[in-house]
Amino acid sequence: MAAYAVCVRDGQVLLARSPADDGTPEWVLPGGGMEHGEDPYDTVRRELLEETGYRIEVTGLLGIDSRRHRFVRESLLARVTDHHHVRIVYSGEIAGGELRNEVNGSTDMAAWHDLDAVPDLRHIRLVDVALRLWRERPAAGRFAQEQS
Template sequence: MPVRETRIGAYGICIDSGKILLIKKAKGPYKGLCDLPGGGIEFGESPPDTVVREFLEETGIAVEVRDLVGAFSRVSTFVSDTGTHMVELHHLGFLYRVSVSGPAPVKSGPDGHDSLGTVWLPLTDARPETLSPLAAEGLRCIGSPMRV
């Protein structure tokens, strides 16, 4: 029987000059795929504050949260990072449009936690097979076309 978990997070969609800022996942159900920067909401933290904190931690970029554009709910089953058991994850997320609040180089290497690095992906290169379901939903919420 899989271990059941629920994760609630907040994520940012940052598009600049026809590119979207994504991280490459190091673990979890979206391992190896490009995903939206963001993560778990800490006790007492607002979802927009979570987006600002997680963006800085994962990408090195300070952002301003613009508006809530959608929500995400998905159940995934995957092998745990330790390889010892199955996990059934209910992932819930708030999706926000964000903008860069100042010039900064992105973190290109792993963050030692959840990201293998950050990438500015041209929207013309966004394909379902390279994006997490969360990133694909984020693009759908802002009306950005995705190549199939």
């Protein structure tokens, strides 16, 4: 379980940069994993502060991104791992703080990007899903073709 926020200001979206499995940097939505017993609302506020230096006001619940994915772990036994992501996506507005990069965390940079430039950035799928949720605001918090 994880919680993320779409923060858009003046035609730009706030993103954080994180290394992919191969070490290549890619842009991600600010946010991250819930701690045991933590409310998702508190998670997204904590994670945004850690990764970007900003305090946010959560302005809405955009939806849930639920993905199941299976992959083979490289080991002597070559076991199949069945992983299920449940990611809560909020909208948020900057309420204070100053943009800074995270130190000794899961990301190494935070930056504002023009919304039109996002497709050309190396980024994870969740960025596209979250921006679509932000633009379309589906009543059910998900898209019909994504239901299983």
